[in-house]
Amino acid sequence: MQGEVQQAYTRGMVRALLGFAAFLALAAPVPQNSFDLHARYGEPDVQRFAIRPDITLTVEYGDDHRACILDIRPRQAFIQGFLRRPGSISKETSLQLLDEVAPPEVRGKDTMPLFSNQFESSCAGGTSGISEHAQVSLGLNLCETPVTVQSLRVSFTRPACERLTKWIEH
Amino acid sequence: MRIVAGYLIAVALMAVTPETSDDYQARYGKPDAERFIVRPDLVLSVEYGPDGAACKMRIEPRESLLYSPPSSTNSMLPVDEATQVLDEVVPAETRGKELGPGKIFGQIAGAPPPTEYENVTIIQEFGGSKPTALSSVAVLFKRPECESLPKYSDLEWFKSLMPPSKQSPASNP
Numbered sequence: 455m456q457g458e459v460q461q462a463y464t465r466g467m468v469r470a471l472l473g474f475a476a477f478l479a480l481a482a483p484v485p486q487n488s489f490d491l492h493a494r495y496g497e498p499d500v501q502r503f504a505i506r507p508d509i510t511l512t513v514e515y516g517d518d519h520r521a522c523i524l525d526i527r528p529r530q531a532f533i534q535g536f537l538r539r540p541g542s543i544s545k546e547t548s549l550q551l552l553d554e555v556a557p558p559e560v561r562g563k564d565t566m567p568l569f570s571n572q573f574e575s576s577c578a579g580g581t582s583g584i585s586e587h588a589q590v591s592l593g594l595n596l597c598e599t600p601v602t603v604q605s606l607r608v609s610f611t612r613p614a615c616e617r618l619t620k621w622i623e624h
Numbered sequence: 625m626r627i628v629a630g631y632l633i634a635v636a637l638m639a640v641t642p643e644t645s646d647d648y649q650a651r652y653g654k655p656d657a658e659r660f661i662v663r664p665d666l667v668l669s670v671e672y673g674p675d676g677a678a679c680k681m682r683i684e685p686r687e688s689l690l691y692s693p694p695s696s697t698n699s700m701l702p703v704d705e706a707t708q709v710l711d712e713v714v715p716a717e718t719r720g721k722e723l724g725p726g727k728i729f730g731q732i733a734g735a736p737p738p739t740e741y742e743n744v745t746i747i748q749e750f751g752g753s754k755p756t757a758l759s760s761v762a763v764l765f766k767r768p769e770c771e772s773l774p775k776y777s778d779l780e781w782f783k784s785l786m787p788p789s790k791q792s793p794a795s796n797p
Contacts, residue, residue, distance in 0.1 A: 495661065500689065504653070510656070
């Protein structure tokens with residue numbers, strides 16, 4: 455008799471636990487907003503911000519959680535297929551934005567100034583600059599008059615960023 | 625005196641130059657897209673709608689914004705892990721009823737068509753260094769809030785680049 459009571463009690467407990475587990479599984483939110491995704495996967499390694507109505511800044515962080523790569527470009531889909539709508543920013547605006555997100559004091563002394571070199575390939579072109587703490591590169595559209603900027607990238611050269619900016623060594 | 629001045633300049637620079645996620649959010653508001661490391665070699669990129677919920681997701685091998693590993697194997701998607709992540713972030717109940725194959729303009733010829741569900745479109749993306757290898761999986765949400773975002777594949781923009789077609793004599797008497 456006592457054995458039957460114990461068995462019934464155990465069965466009841468198992469059912470209650472299974473029910474609770476099922477409830478928890480259903481109650482755990484499907485991570486589809488920033489808060490839930492942070493809770494499940496931790497801090498993101500890349501974030502994109504709208505810094506002007508039609509211009510975005512994408513930041514990739516290093517292991518020290520500080521910015522290693524900054525990418526400024528006209529707003530377009532962050533996740534996109536092959537058909538990419540290009541855009542452009544005026545040279546003046548892009549240089550203003552460069553000084554806003556990585557002022558000359560932060561970049562350090564120039565060892566190779568921006569626009570001291572330029573490469574061209576049909577309509578596409580570019581220029582890069584090297585400073586004490588950062589490298590800056592601009593992707594240019596040479597077929598527009600005046601020349602416009604399609605992308606601007608800053609990569610910081612501190613040790614915590616080496617893993618992300620390895621290509622510089624190649 | 626110089627030390628104090630130098631210290632003040634350093635403090636001022638730290639205050640005005642964003643460096644961390646909190647700094648950027650204080651200056652520019654919440655991010656409209658993020659990328660999470662969901663497995664050691666796998667990332668999940670998410671683009672949010674104006675309501676703050678995901679509108680597009682992509683699961684792909686982990687690479688820097690600047691640097692892609694030279695080995696082609698690194699850009700191939702580990703399918704089992706990617707499927708696990710897909711089920712975590714877009715489980716069957718979120719996808720809704722499967723509607724069959726869909727059509728996305730601009731995919732590589734020969735690639736399998738996307739799968740349409742009631743609430744999402746799931747696209748297997750091929751390319752990178754090995755065009756026949758699965759390189760990423762994208763999820764497009766069909767919520768009305770997602771319509772204001774720049775499109776995944778912009779057919780209307782592509783059409784606008786085409787020269788206007790000549791009208792046939794039959795249609796222009």
